[in-house]
Amino acid sequence: MRAQFVLSEIGVGLRRNLTMTFAVIVSVALSLALFGGSLLMSDQVNNMKGYWYDKVNVSIFLCNKSDAESDPNCAKGAVTTEQKKQIETDLDKMSVVDTVAHETSDQAYKHYKEQFGDSPLASSLTPDQMQESFRIKLKDPEKYQVIATAFDGRDGVQSVQDQKGILDNLFELLNGMNWAARAVMAMMLVVALMLIVNTVRVSAFSRRRETGIMRLVGASGFYIQAPFIMEAAVAGLIGGTVACGFLVIARYFIIDHGLALSEKLTLINFVGWDAVLKYLPLILATSLLMPALAAFFALRKYLKV
Amino acid sequence: MIRFDNVSKVYPKQTRPALRDVSLEVERGEFVFLVGSSGSGKSTFLRLILREERTSHGQVHVLGKDLARLSNWKVPHMRRQLGTVFQDFRLLPNKTVGENVAFAQEVIGKSRGEIRKSVPQVLDLVGLGGKEDRMPGELSGGEQQRVAIARAFVNRPKLLIADEPTGNLDPQTSVGIMKLLDRINRTGTTVLMATHDQNIVDQMRKRVIELEQGRLVRDQARGVYGYQH
Secondary structure, three states: HHHHHHHHHHHHHHHHOOOHHHHHHHHHHHHHHHHHHHHHHHHHHHHHHHHOOOOOEEEEOOHHHHHHHOOOOHHHOOOHHHHHHHHHHHHHHOOEEEEEEEEEEEHHHHHHHHOOOHHHHHOOOOOOOOOOOOEEEOHHHHHHHHHHHHHOOOOOOEEEHHHHHHHHHHHHHHHHHHHHHHHHHHHHHHHHHHHHHHHHHHHHHHHHHHHHHHHOOOEEEEHHHHHHHHHHHHHHHHHHHHHHHHHHHHHHHHHHHHHHHHHHOOOOOOHHHHHHHHHHHHHHHHHHHHHHHHHHHHHHHHHOO | OEEEEEEOOOOOOOOOOOOEEEEEEEEOOOEEEEEEOOOOHHHHHHHHHOOOOOOOEEEEEEEEEHHHHOOOOHHHHHHEEEEEEEEOOOOOOOOOHOOOOOOOOHHHOOHHHHHHHHHHHHHOOOOOOOOOOOOHHHHHHHHHHHHHHHHHOOOOOOEEEEEEEOOOOHHHHHEEEEEEEEHHHOOEEEEEEEEEOOOHHHHHOOOEEEEEOOOOEEEEEOOOOOOOO
16 A cells, blocks of 8 residues: 555545544544543542552551650650550450551551652651551441540550541542543543544545545455544544643643642642653543544445445 | 356345346456346346345356355455446546546555556557546546546456446447457457447447346347347
């Protein structure tokens, strides 16, 4: 097959259907930008949840040496081995407790590093500054108070925290937004696919004379279909590139500059450029393959050999 | 070259068959006229050979291949060994004469060098030497049909199928086209031509196959048109 011949056919086809091509590009761009946005949002939520969030309901933080000086709850010094044993046996006896995990300060340090990476706050910490803790999964998450009354104020215990209480509302909001984004994405995707099918159909119809002659002189099915499929793929790829542009611009203006959330909300570890870049190939590949497949199936119906 | 064995064709949603129990054979190098009134099944006959349709009953062999057993993706390969010419020429209006002929070679992946060599050659053969760069719209009907024949013949097919090639042409031009087809036939290419043109059939004195309401009613060597309508 001669590449130049095929390329010129693609160019002719795209220009002939300029409005339709534009519609395909816009709808692919919007749906894939939403797709990428929703992926990044889930990453962001996972990032903020940290290691324990989905695994436990209540955390009992134990005093360490530095707490002993600064925190009135830990006035009696760092937690001792006996105190830890006592807490553990008491927890085992409680019927509301499902499972208990003991996190040493080394593990805590590791999980903290995973969550906050190389932020200036993380690099200034050392493992023995981290608190040991018991991470408790309850049979009924509502029974947080039972643990709180039993262990709050006990010697060696710095605090008892209901894991969900603080951030649950925020996460629910983000999750809701995420699902809304996915729903809009799904609808945009359907629109994009229908536009592609229709564009290919119109394109095949307007070139039925050429394709009829191609069939007569014995062009293979692939040779006849390739220009149409590539037309769809090229339009899709342009849309995908625009979607990638949207994501990069959004990351730039919402997090780094413009809204500059990273400066205003320093406690939140925002998704980095690596997360954005990680999804760009996926978006480009989707933008190329999805319209190509749609065109392929549309042509099976409208361009019989 | 072509063999029909008890071929019937019924189109979906139609009760009257387009072809009924047709059996015949066309040998290599023959020149055959296919005659019959409109609706007699001539087009179906040709469409079966091109495998644009499949038979309802019976077998069609073309170039030694059973078309019923030819898988879809092999059909283009089979068609490359056939040339086809139609009443309405079917040229691409936005391509030059040379490009129209080259198109038949481009789509089957011939190299540019081959195309550059064979296009002027075949245009000379059909009597259009030097008109490579003209547009089809600038040519007369007879010339356009010559371009179509050049395109059908440029890949040197073993079988040339012509569906009323003179249907749109005046008698004098038609004679020219028939001389050309005869010349192509003399190179060894089998020619099967469906026609309504009584004068041509009577003059050429070639084999005549007549269809009537889907039935083969006459198969005559050196025949004449032979029926009035």
